[in-house]
Amino acid sequence: MALALGLMSGTSCDGISSALVDFRPRVMRVVGCRTVAYPEPLAQLLRRSRTLTVPHAAQLNILLGEWFAQAALRLLRSTRTPARRVAVIGSHGHTVYHGPRDPIPCTLQLGEPAVIAERTGIPVVADFRMRDLAAGGEGAPLVPCFDQAWFGHGMPRALQNIGGIANVTLVGRTLSPVAFDTGPGNCLIDAVVRRITRGAQSYDRHGAMAQRGRIDQDAIRRLWAHPYFRRAPPKSTGPEVFHESLLNAVFGRRWTSPALTGGTSRGIDVLATVTYFTAYHIAESYRRFLPATIREVIVSGGGAFNRTLMTHLARLLRPVPVHSIARYGLPPQAKEPAAFAYLAWQAIRGRINHLPGTTGASGARLLGTLTPVLPHSAARPLGHLVTLG
Numbered sequence: 001m002a003l004a005l006g007l008m009s010g011t012s013c014d015g016i017s018s019a020l021v022d023f024r025p026r027v028m029r030v031v032g033c034r035t036v037a038y039p040e041p042l043a044q045l046l047r048r049s050r051t052l053t054v055p056h057a058a059q060l061n062i063l064l065g066e067w068f069a070q071a072a073l074r075l076l077r078s079t080r081t082p083a084r085r086v087a088v089i090g091s092h093g094h095t096v097y098h099g100p101r102d103p104i105p106c107t108l109q110l111g112e113p114a115v116i117a118e119r120t121g122i123p124v125v126a127d128f129r130m131r132d133l134a135a136g137g138e139g140a141p142l143v144p145c146f147d148q149a150w151f152g153h154g155m156p157r158a159l160q161n162i163g164g165i166a167n168v169t170l171v172g173r174t175l176s177p178v179a180f181d182t183g184p185g186n187c188l189i190d191a192v193v194r195r196i197t198r199g200a201q202s203y204d205r206h207g208a209m210a211q212r213g214r215i216d217q218d219a220i221r222r223l224w225a226h227p228y229f230r231r232a233p234p235k236s237t238g239p240e241v242f243h244e245s246l247l248n249a250v251f252g253r254r255w256t257s258p259a260l261t262g263g264t265s266r267g268i269d270v271l272a273t274v275t276y277f278t279a280y281h282i283a284e285s286y287r288r289f290l291p292a293t294i295r296e297v298i299v300s301g302g303g304a305f306n307r308t309l310m311t312h313l314a315r316l317l318r319p320v321p322v323h324s325i326a327r328y329g330l331p332p333q334a335k336e337p338a339a340f341a342y343l344a345w346q347a348i349r350g351r352i353n354h355l356p357g358t359t360g361a362s363g364a365r366l367l368g369t370l371t372p373v374l375p376h377s378a379a380r381p382l383g384h385l386v387t388l389g
């Protein structure tokens with residue numbers, strides 16, 4: 001039995017998703033997983049982390065390291081797993097900047113691995129993106145290596161992750177994997193929810209609010225006119241592209257409802273429309289860019305919990321079946337942390353954990369930097385949660 005623990009903080013800034021996974025030669029088992037929500041001030045700080053000064057970014061790196069360590073320790077406690085049984089932690093970190101096409105290609109993930117290793121006593125593999133970038137790749141996407149290893153041996157299937165941004169990997173026995181960001185995942189939905197609830201809610205639980213609104217087909221056409229959707233893969237995007245300013249351009253500024261009552265206010269209609277658009281752009285991007293006829297769509301990420309979104313997706317992709325990845329034993333928000341646990345587990349065994357074809361790197365590399373620990377080094381948990389001062 002080989003236990004590896006994965007940690008992920010994505011563009012939604014909702015919290016740290018963790019998964020403890022038992023990897024065997026042909027099967028994996030998620031022993032436990034959870035998402036520890038960030039307190040709202042930290043979530044807000046992460047959303048504007050691009051604008052931090054260097055001293056503040058340096059502090060955030062340490063603070064996030066503490067949060068990641070605590071997320072790992074909580075998962076170990078809740079699964080009653082002693083740290084010494086865990087071979088490695090794979091920590092993605094939190095991306096504060098990703099600029100693979102800048103004059104000097106660069107990327108930056110924060111969440112100091114030394115702090116995670118120190119608090120848990122477990123070796124940490126982190127900074128996966130950097131090596132790919134150094135080898136001429138875009139630094140993303142990295143999860144397709146996991147998709148290919150665990151889902152790539154059957155019929156053509158689309159693994160659709162719906163986090164802040166939505167991304168797809170096409171895998172299948174007879175195919176070379178194809179992967180790209182399709183467009184906005186939950187980022188527009190969350191932005192609308194924050195706006196219409198005046199910050200009281202950060203997401204549309206199970207899509208319940210969106211279900212009540214009317215879809216504005218004219219706005220769908222305007223959203224679909226965004227040039228990103230015409231670009232051919234490989235391509236990637238971020239919440240800085242699919243952002244409040246796009247909502248203002250398409251819907252104007254006067255849709256924030258003064259009070260949320262049961263009726264279908266303009267705000268609820270905007271939410272219904274961006275929820276439908278999230279499914280629409282995924283289905284249309286498949287038609288435009290996937291080179292093979294897919295036989296199944298497997299959805300992961302927090303978006304898999306949005307029933308309205310999932311219903312739209314199933315209708316738009318019919319007759320192709322759309323399933324939550326939970327069907328395969330992976331809770332939706334455990335998928336990405338499980339993928340980084342896998343990449344780390346491969347790294348410490350000296351096995352390739354990279355699909356250069358999906359990133360544009362010049363060849364296959366071992367991704368990640370290792371922060372080792374002395375054998376049997378004692379874990380020294382802090383015993384309390386570090387909160388933002």
Ligand SMILES: Nc1ncnc2c1ncn2[C@@H]1O[C@H](COP(=O)(O)OP(=O)(O)O)[C@@H](O)[C@H]1O
Pocket residue numbers: 009010011012013014015017162163164165186189190202203204205206207300301302303305306307333336
């Ligand atoms: N129960 C739920 N119902 C609807 N949406 C949800 C639910 N749980 C999570 N989400 C959505 O998923 C997002 C987080 O998804 P996640 O996969 O963690 O994305 P990221 O990798 O960008 O952090 C939340 O911001 C929210 O929009």
Ligand SMILES: [Mg+2]
Pocket residue numbers: 008009010011012013014015016017163
């Ligand atoms: Mg998340």
